[in-house]
Amino acid sequence: MNISTSLVDQPSSQVPCALASLTKGGLNAVTRELAIEYAAHGIRVNTVSLGVVRTPMNPDATPELAARHPLGRMEEVDDVVQAIQYLERAAFVTGEILHVDGGQSAGR
Numbered sequence: 001m002n003i004s005t006s007l008v009d010q011p012s013s014q015v016p017c018a019l020a021s022l023t024k025g026g027l028n029a030v031t032r033e034l035a036i037e038y039a040a041h042g043i044r045v046n047t048v049s050l051g052v053v054r055t056p057m058n059p060d061a062t063p064e065l066a067a068r069h070p071l072g073r074m075e076e077v078d079d080v081v082q083a084i085q086y087l088e089r090a091a092f093v094t095g096e097i098l099h100v101d102g103g104q105s106a107g108r
Contacts, residue, residue, distance in 0.1 A: 001084060002027050002047040006101040009049070012068070024049075028097050035095030044094035046087045051075050051101030069102030 004024040007017040028047055035045040052058055052065050053075045066073050083100040087093060099105040 001087060002031055002045070003080075004028055004031075004047045004049040004097065006049050006051050006099055006105040009099070010105045010107060031097060032095045039094055044091075046093060046096045046098065048080060048083045048087065049097050049099045049101065049105065050080060051104040053077060053080060069104050070106065071102035073102065075100065075102060 004027050005017070005020050007015060008021050008025045008028055011017055011021060028049070031045050031047040038045065051069050055077065058065060058074065069075065079100055083098055087096070087098060
């Protein structure tokens with residue numbers, strides 16, 4: 001299981017994200033490659049691609065942060081946990097980049 005960012009697929013002029021796009025974009029690519037390479041061995045590889053998560057680094061739901069998500073709120077840690085639990089249970093899912101970003105990757 002890998003953790004990435006939706007900024008890879010939907011960059012924002014308001015967020016400097018070149019380094020994140022470089023590193024996490026590679027992670028997204030290798031997720032798909034490893035999923036194919038190891039599928040015959042029963043090993044699944046997936047990635048959860050996040051938006052702005054409320055953490056100690058982003059504790060307050062400012063209107064600007066919440067507005068980045070079409071759902072209009074910041075992502076909570078529990079949203080991430082639920083996505084990871086889903087992928088862990090979904091035995092026939094591999095090579096997936098699951099966007100858990102309140103619709104941010106769908107565009108604006």
